[in-house]
Amino acid sequence: MKAMQLTGIRQMEMFEVPAPEIINDTDVLIKMTHIGVCGSDVHYYVSGKIGSQVVQYPFTVGHEGAGIVEKIGKAVTLVKPGDRIAIDPAMPCWECDQCKAGRSHTCRNLKFLGCPGQAEGCLSEYLVMPETSCFPISKELTLEEAALSEPLTIGVYAVKLSQMKPGMNIGILGSGPIGLSVLTAASVHSLGNIYVTDKLDYRLNLASKSGATWIGNPLNEDVVAEIKKAEPGMLDMVFECCGKQEAIDQAIELLKPGGKLMIIGIPEVDRYSFAIDDLRRKEICIQNVRRQNESLHDCLSLLNSQKVNIKPWATHHFKLSETKQAFDLVAAYQDGVIKAMIEI
Numbered sequence: 001m002k003a004m005q006l007t008g009i010r011q012m013e014m015f016e017v018p019a020p021e022i023i024n025d026t027d028v029l030i031k032m033t034h035i036g037v038c039g040s041d042v043h044y045y046v047s048g049k050i051g052s053q054v055v056q057y058p059f060t061v062g063h064e065g066a067g068i069v070e071k072i073g074k075a076v077t078l079v080k081p082g083d084r085i086a087i088d089p090a091m092p093c094w095e096c097d098q099c100k101a102g103r104s105h106t107c108r109n110l111k112f113l114g115c116p117g118q119a120e121g122c123l124s125e126y127l128v129m130p131e132t133s134c135f136p137i138s139k140e141l142t143l144e145e146a147a148l149s150e151p152l153t154i155g156v157y158a159v160k161l162s163q164m165k166p167g168m169n170i171g172i173l174g175s176g177p178i179g180l181s182v183l184t185a186a187s188v189h190s191l192g193n194i195y196v197t198d199k200l201d202y203r204l205n206l207a208s209k210s211g212a213t214w215i216g217n218p219l220n221e222d223v224v225a226e227i228k229k230a231e232p233g234m235l236d237m238v239f240e241c242c243g244k245q246e247a248i249d250q251a252i253e254l255l256k257p258g259g260k261l262m263i264i265g266i267p268e269v270d271r272y273s274f275a276i277d278d279l280r281r282k283e284i285c286i287q288n289v290r291r292q293n294e295s296l297h298d299c300l301s302l303l304n305s306q307k308v309n310i311k312p313w314a315t316h317h318f319k320l321s322e323t324k325q326a327f328d329l330v331a332a333y334q335d336g337v338i339k340a341m342i343e344i
Helices: 039-047 143-162 177-186 201-209 223-230 245-254 276-281 296-304 320-331
Strands: 002-008 011-016 027-036 064-072 084-087 126-130 134-136 170-173 194-197 214-216 235-240 255-263 285-288 314-319 339-343
Touching: 002 320, 011 320, 027 143, 039 320, 064 126, 064 143, 084 143, 134 296, 143 177, 143 235, 143 255, 143 296, 143 339, 170 177, 170 245, 177 194, 177 201, 194 201, 194 223, 194 245, 201 214, 214 223, 223 245, 235 245, 245 255, 245 276, 314 320, 320 339
Parallel strands: 170 194, 170 235, 194 214, 235 255, 255 285, 314 339
Antiparallel strands: 002 011, 027 064, 027 126, 027 339, 064 084, 084 134
16 A cells, blocks of 8 residues: 655655554454644654654655545454444553543554654555544534544543633634634633734734634734733633643733743643743643544534534645655645635
């Protein structure tokens, strides 16, 4: 089968590799149809690593996928051949202390698609996954939406983890796919005002159409001052979704005493710093968000409710052979890209 693999920094080639086979009775062979290009994929493309996770070339990335079940192991009961499915890229062991505590996303033995040292990614024609990672979709949803459900699930999980309450005023710093996923998941709650920032106006425009009360570009205005004018008591909660130190600093300024900072963005640096005086005096709570924890079912239910629309996220479409072009586009934030989709 064909697979697109990283071969060096900003280098990628198509290879003919052995097709995966069903080994375990609970395995599912999937014919891939759609793969989304994630910011973490691009980190591996431009830097060759994320923190301690370093690429050994050649390597296949990609974890936002959907496809059609081709074949199943003899013990599989959750899906059948011909089913259209969304794919959870996490493959926990289900036996360690974390899994038994309901934290399969921090499984001690976790394997995750497209993560160096764990599992090859899904930028290929076929993929084998355990049945617990395969979620049939309704006839109302497209396979593209199924692939987009992976980033949306992060927002669904982050909102659930935050324990936000009706009437809260929140901020979302960064309105790329992850910021939009948080906005989309939060928009169905009975919140107060939602303030969204980004350095790219086209992303802000989509955020405005997706439920943001206020949008602001920190390159053009003092977003902290403007939000404080609108909310003198400041915000109950801020979701940091861009992985930037300046966004962390803005979040601390924007939060009211007793507020909560939800850190979701993946930074390019190894360390953040915090204004400890403000952090301490306000008694700010900091919650990191690690991907998502068994929230794909809730995410698909949200999509089936038709209360949200994520179709506008897919702004660009490419063939598998054009994957490098897609990665270059996303890495450079070109042509109004929100989400580049690879179609097989």
